[in-house]
Amino acid sequence: MSRGLHPRVSLQVDGQRVEVPAGANVAAAVALVTPWFRRSTEGARRGPLCGMGVCFECRVQIDELSHQRACMIAARDGMRVRTDE
């Protein structure tokens, strides 16, 4: 996909600054930093499965609010996202 077509937004994932096109979801921003979104109840690493809000495997903390589905939420300027790492 061509960069530059869309304005870009800048956010932080686990303290690291990333840029994604406007309209991207938080999952895309997290994927630039780590494949690991959450830890399961037994501590196993997990990442997105369904991509459409059903499975809850992509849960992250966004601006202090935990258990947010990264696939459902638009990436926005200044967001602070934390994975379970």
Add this chain to the structure above:
Amino acid sequence: MSERYDVLVCGAGPAGLAAAQAAAGCGATVGLIDAQRTAGGQIWRRDLGRDDARAARIITATLKTPRVSFMPESQVLAADRAEVLLEQPQGAKRIGFGKLVIATGARELLLPFPGWTLPGVTGAGGLQALVKQAWPIAGKRVVVAGSGPLLLAAAVSLRCHGADVLGIHEQASARRVLGLAAQLAAWPARAIQALALRAALAGVAYRCGEFIVAAHGEQRLRAVEIHTGHGLRRIDCDYLAIGFGLVPNVELAQLLGCRLETNGRHARIAIDRAQRTSLENVYAAGEVCGIGGCAAARIEGRIAGLAAAGSPDRGSAPQSRRRHARRFAELLEACFRLDERVRSLATPETVICRCEDVPMAAIEPFGDARAAKLATRCGMGACQGRICGAALAELGRFSSAQVRPPLLPARLSSLSEPFAIKNP
């Protein structure tokens, strides 16, 4: 009650959009809600890197229709015959309705196999949805596997976004897939679609009669093992995009008490000619009435919207177009029905409930979903059994448990909204 619509449509995919437009055209006020950020459903999900002009035109035209109010990022937590409780980013609210149209679509059927919880293993439609929203896939090696036409559509999207699609492994036999191709002449639009998909995948191997056996890797996917005609084959890859078909999202209908019927192993909403459910003021259209594809969904959405607005179309043309579209779906279903071996990939150690980390062995002693849930927490986690419930039904173990409000994990403040959260 602050907000009320003559017709409330749940789900803004092809069926819901058609229902909203038809109902509003008859003069009804229409509320159209969807859990996603934009309308279109999964099939018309907006791709940041590519335009689908036709889908965009239909979506824009519907949302601009006078009397249609679109509410994105809105999820139904609870419902009764007169109102729904919605959770939105800004808070919860109640919305009243005269008639309800359930157009909640379908989700991907995902089946357990060793390694399926590794990051990098995603649904086929799931990875397609992610890349449309800028998931970094360029240069990544992707194996596509499972069953059904969605594998081809997903592979095309992945390739357009720069993925290195290593191959598509379809569990149905070549004989059945060729048999389907031979019948496409009766559905010219589908034939053209199939040819376009194939052309876009030039150079990508499409192997029939092959299925996933296991995914390997320590903390993330590194390789997959595929059953082929000549033994097991190991393929190094970054992603496995896998799907075994679609399952209707019947939870809202179930909560309301609409009569469901089963088609094989999964429930769908039972409807009459006017898309009426067993409840007098509740209609349903599209995949939630049984997997029928986009064309059937649009026809049914229109029938439901007109009926809900009090102007049912009594002509026979929509009914015959609907039957024709549904017949194609039946052909697909017969062609891509699952090989019994695909249903027995999980080992006793394989996690079945991903939310609560419950292995297959733990649910072995139980004969129904409720007993398994009470004893092992299987199906009790955040997804509320949407993934493991459908998988266990497909595996022939037991059908999904009853649904109870809230339908999804909710904020405490949403539940304090005055609404009778009660069991149906």
